[in-house]
Amino acid sequence: MSDPLTDKSQAGKGSTVSESPLAGRWEQLGSRVAERADVTLDEVRDVFATYGVPLVLTPARPRALRLVRLRMSGVRAGNVAAGAFDTTIPFGSGLTALVASNFRGKTSVLELITWCLRGSPRELQSGVKGWLHQLDLDITVGEQHLGFRLDLEEGSITNAVVLAAASSTALADRRAPSAAQHVHAVLHATGDQSYADQVENLMLDRLDLVPVVNAFKETGTQTHGWPTYFAALYLGSASTKILLGDQKIGGLAGRLLQVFLDLPAAAALTRVRTAHDVRANQIRDRQAEERRAAEASAHEREQLQSALTAERSRLAELTSQTEGGESLSELARRAARLALEVADARTTDDDARLAAHHTLAERRRAAKRLTDVRESGVARALFQGLDPDACPRCDQAITTERTRLEQESHACAVCSREVEIDGVDDAEVVAEAEARLAAAEQTDNEAQAEAARTRDELARLTGELSVVDGGLRRAQSVASLPDVVESQRRIWQLEGGLAVLPEVVLDDGEESSEARTLRVLASAAKVLDDANKNAAEELFADLNDEIAELSRRFGMNSLEEVKIDRSARLRVTQDGGGKDWFSDCNPGARLRLRIALVIALLRVGAAHGVATHPGLIMIDSPKAEEVQDLDATTLFRELAKVAEEQALQVVITTRDYDLVHAVLDEAHSIEAVEGEPLW
Structure with a gap:
């Protein structure tokens, strides 16, 4: 089988360190997505970076997880074997x-293992x-040796530490870090939730797993x-x-x-699909x-406009003609329009005057620099550099004394270092200073002219x-009529309502960046x-055969x-x-199929050279799930x-x-005396 995105050969069965033929560097992934989505490769990279999708996929590290020993100590209460206990199970x-x-x-032994490894017990x-005062579990993860040490009071964690050592022997009977034995702590927690959170991060890291993310309630995500x-290690009941x-x-x-078959696109595909669906x-x-x-805005604007039209008609009927032939409403509209124009003109004039002030200052500065470079070698040497008014480091103003020293003793006004004036082309510097002055003069002339124009325009509008306003004052006798005043107030109110009501403009048909992002995600x-x-075709064919054989x-x-x-x-x-889905099988069949x-997963993974399931399986009381004695013997023997x-x-x-x-045999069974507790 050849994966379409990699040319790496398949590792053979029995390899101890193998690279997945289905993983590796997928150099063509970005270009294939770009081609399918009709976008640039840079756009694909940006979208992938935004949603945490890698363009480089590497095989998972080996995930072998093994139990070494479990120790429980405390004081048992109740009617069975009450009293202190300290039990170790290898x-x-x-x-x-x-x-x-x-x-x-x-x-409870399985649950105690679960508490240590999962971060919290299941049931x-x-x-x-x-009963518990201390709970210890030693494990190996690949070549790493870890020891989980929990101190408990009244059923809750009061202190917890996970130790790491070079060997399981170094962890035996040790509950704290030891520099002499090269035992160090990899996490420390002081409560149930803190321990659960830290163990989750630790185990995901040590087993080279990433959280599974899926869409939740359409616009959110849920992380598992x-x-x-862990539920794939501690199998559920039948x-x-x-x-x-x-x-x-x-x-x-x-x-x-x-994930446990180590299909390299699985995690990326899940992330991409979730991102696409949520987005x-x-x-x-x-x-x-x-x-x-x-729609709501358009309806409201329509109502306001209709009311405004009606009110303007009413005001026109109420108002008489002024001496100049204009109605009060016409004068009011002109006054409102001119007031806005005056305000705009004043803003424009302020901006123009400020610009003219700046250009004049720059013109004077350019003239001064020309004078300086003509008279001073230091000025010519520093001409191409900055001309700060304050220290760029601390923002303190540069004093007149430092400026004087710069001219007289050639010491930089900012850093006080001597300014080298040798090698400066005086004529070239003077020529450039003259050119800068000419440019500054032209800019200033234009700015002064614009300031004069805006000043005249402001004066004209102010006069109008x-x-x-005089016409409105002369029409005071008419405007004082209550109905007219109320009508005008109503018009202003309606006009104000229309002014502040936004016009919602829907998509004009051009493709948005969001649409392109969706297209990239869908193509990916x-x-x-x-x-x-x-990649899965051959794997799943083999998986079907293995499940059937084992079952x-x-x-x-x-x-x-x-x-x-x-x-x-x-x-x-x-x-x-007869064909049945897994959920329709009887409990005994479901148990066998789940174990199979x-x-x-492990057998197929080994055959194809991919890192898969950690290889630890915990099963609780299979005979309780409608497994007859003969079948139970067969199940145990074959298992x-x-x-x-494997x-x-x-x-x-x-x-x-x-x-x-x-x-x-005895080496593979841990038994309690019938009727007595296991620990």
Whole structure:
């Protein structure tokens, strides 16, 4: 199989350090997206950078995770074995069974491991939490050795530290950092939430995983971190109908499946699709809101305009003609218009006068610099440099004394260093200073002329306004009529309402940057999805075969075929052609299929040289899920074989002593005396 975005060859089965044939540097990704979206490569890079999508995809680091030992100490309350306890449980490779009677601590061991590794327990009873004073767990992650040390009071963490050492031996019986033993702390927490947050970040980093992000409520996102991944290690009970993970969220199981198969486009594809969906929904909602606002604004403007037209007609009827032939309303409109024009003219005149002031100052400065360069060698040497009025470092004004010293002793007025005047072309400097003065004079002349023009225009408009104001005062007897005054007030009010009511302009049809961004994201999703499909074709064919083979070994003798897709939708064919989805299978079949899937992920990953599942699997009481004695024996025996074949670590709980004795030796079972607690 050849991946469409890389030419790297496939690593062979049995490689200890291999690079995924499906990962690596996808040099053509950006150009393919740009071509499909009809944009530039720089635009693709900008969009990818904005949404955290990499153009370089590298294979994941090995994720092997193994338990070494678990220690619990505290004081047990209740009617069974009450009193102090301090128990250590070692874990080896392969299948390990925890054997005890019901309600004697089997499941709680898995929950205590979960508390340390996941950051919080899943279903640990509050009474059991209250017994514990200390909880220790040693693990290995790849070649790293970590020790989780929790101090507890009344069921809550009071202090927690995770230690790192060169070996598991160095961590044994050690609960604090030690420079002599080269044991150091990688995190420290003083509460439940702090510990959960820090452990999540630690485990994601050590296992080279990234949070899974999906769209949430159309315009938001939801992030699933280490607890979501952990559900693929601590398998759910057969009663749950979720194939992989512990949350029934659309697409989440499929994303976990693809991550553990190390499809390089999986994480990027998820991020791109989520970004596209969220962005598209945001744009859709905003455009709908803009349309509603435009319609409401247009309706309100229509009402105001209609009312204004009617009120102007009413005022025209109420007002008589003035001596000059103009009605009061006409005079009022002229006065309002002229007042606005005067205000604008005054602003323009102020700007012109300020500009003229600046150009005059610059003209004088240029003249002074010309005089200086004609008379002073220092001025000529510094002509091309800055001419600051203040120190550029501290903003303190440059004193007259320092300026005088610059001219007399050739010491720079800013830094006091001697100014080198040798080698300066005096004639060239003087010529440039003269040119600058000429330019400054021309600019100043133009600015002064403009200032004069705006001054005259302001005077003209002010005069016109004065005349109109006089006409209004002469018409005072008419304007004093209550109806006229009220009508004019109403007109001004309506005109003001129209002035402040914005006209909402909808998209004029030109493509916006948002639309281009959406097109880039949609094109990227298509390119990545095509690459993912091609990369997954052979992997999923092998995965189907492995799941079917393992499920038969685990007791599903009538199973004929298994098909799972990239969305983790699994369908089985059994009993002569009957097809059932995973959720429709009986609890025993769901348990076998779930175990088979996780192990198949490891086997297929090993065969294709990709980093996959961490290789730790925890299963709680499979016999409780409608597994008959004969089937349970088959399940345990085959699970033990597969664990040895694939170098897995599987921890399983049961109350069936005879079953464990028939399948496992003492090295692979941890037993309590019947009726007594396991710890």
